[in-house]
Amino acid sequence: MVLIWHGVDEIPTDFGPTAVTIGNFDGVHRGHQQVLATLKSTARHSGSRSVAVTFDPHPAQVHRPDTAPDLIMGIEDRLAAIAAHGVDAILVLHYTLAFAQQSAEEFVRGIFVDALRASHVVVGHDVRFGRGNSGDLATMEELGARFGFEVVVVEEFTEQASAAEARAGASLADGAAHSAQDLDDDAERRRCSSTWVREALDAGDVRTAAEILGRTHMMHGEVVHGAARGRALGFPTANLAHDSVGHIPADGIYAGWLVDQSGTRWPAAISVGSNPTFAGVARQVEAHVIDRPDEAPEAFDLYGQRVAVEFVDRLRGMVAYRGPEALVDQMKLDVDQARRVLAGVGSGA
Structure with a gap:
């Protein structure tokens, strides 16, 4: 059973050591799935427990509510999708403008070090955290050296971006669904992202969205x-x-x-x-x-x-x-x- 905490005060004081990752995880697409798989592997090999940290509401809805993108999935579906990938626990942090004022060091020390006793932190190359997104991968590695956790960097997960990506949901003449193998062999590869999923859905291209998500x-x-x-x-x-x-x-x-x-x-x-x-x-x-x-x-x-x-x-x-x-x-x-x-x-x- 996956533990779900809504705030650091719900974390048992004796929980840990942990392997931790952090993200919005909107859509829990194949890139997110690669991060979660690395998290599980890291926890298993280090003898720690795996924890995914996410936010509710989505930070964009707090910082720019008038222009924030529609979410791919609701919070309940997001938690269920993360849990389905076998993590030990999920920490949901309530995101507010006050919360966003923490410095990169304050955030890492309060969540990863004090609350979760992290031995490993799994992130992508583009990780950003702390006030004004001032923290990046170099910051995380410097804080890891100072506080005693190892930073594990996950390579970007890419998918082929077909030349027909903008097909806007063209109908299937033969009535057969296309698979990932139907994409052009020489198509440019693109980083899997929530933005790409939204672009595909806004074009009606639910097949491409499914290829990025790894499910319908x-x-x-x-x-x-x-x-x-x-x-x-x-x-x-x-x-x-x-x-x-x-x-x-x-x-x-x-x-x-x-x-x-x-x-x-x-x-x-x-x-x-x-x-x-x-x-x-x-x-x-x-x-x-x-x-x-x-x-x-x-x-x-x-x-x-x-x-x-x-x-x-x-x-x-x-x-x-x-x-x-x-x-x-x-x-x-x-x-x-x-x-x-x-x-x-x-x-x-």
Whole structure:
């Protein structure tokens, strides 16, 4: 069981020695996963316990709330994703402007040395910490020599950036999902980052996002009542509440999965957008479960459930049709294409 502490006062006084890493870990992408794997290996070989230190809220939301990027995942999903990589403990630090005023030395001494009794600190080359991000790798190594911990530097994890990276979710003509091997052999390699994931999602390119994340991108939220237009057209949808967590990809139609609160994964055609055919305004994420069990509709009532929606591939952009009949014809095509795409990738997470 992974221990989760919300503040240094929750850390047992006899916990340690530890191997520690620090980061925002938004998305827990493949670069983060490499850091966590190095952390575990370092802890195992040094006879210490592995601890990942992260922040809530994200520092950008505190320093520049008006321009901070949308987070890839919420804090609960982030902690679950970190925990899934087998660390012994996670320390969540409440980030405030007052907290940010600590010098680099004050931060390291208070968290790594006094609270966690760190014997090793695992970081990337670009680590920054302390007031105004004044601390860097050289600072960490100098503090390590002074306070008695070893600094382990993780090499950057890169992924091939395809020449088609800006494809903005072009549809799959053959209905088969692409894999990492489909990227051009001579494509430029790019450092895996949360920024790159957001760029891909904002372009609707959920396949590239999945390659960086090492899994499909998902959102979590409660299913709420909508305008019931989908049901009237023969395509009932599960509408996510507007306070759902997870980065919303570009408007369009996607093939993906809906995971209900029992853990059952249902194939789905997912709509993201403002329903332009009906002059909608607010963006909505709604999932139509393909081939749902109509023989017992009362057993498939998702209202009030907290579900996950996973995005496998973008089928097309959002289009305003001349009327409901044209929209229904297109929705039939979308469902058929989503069914083919999902049949090619299986139902694994």
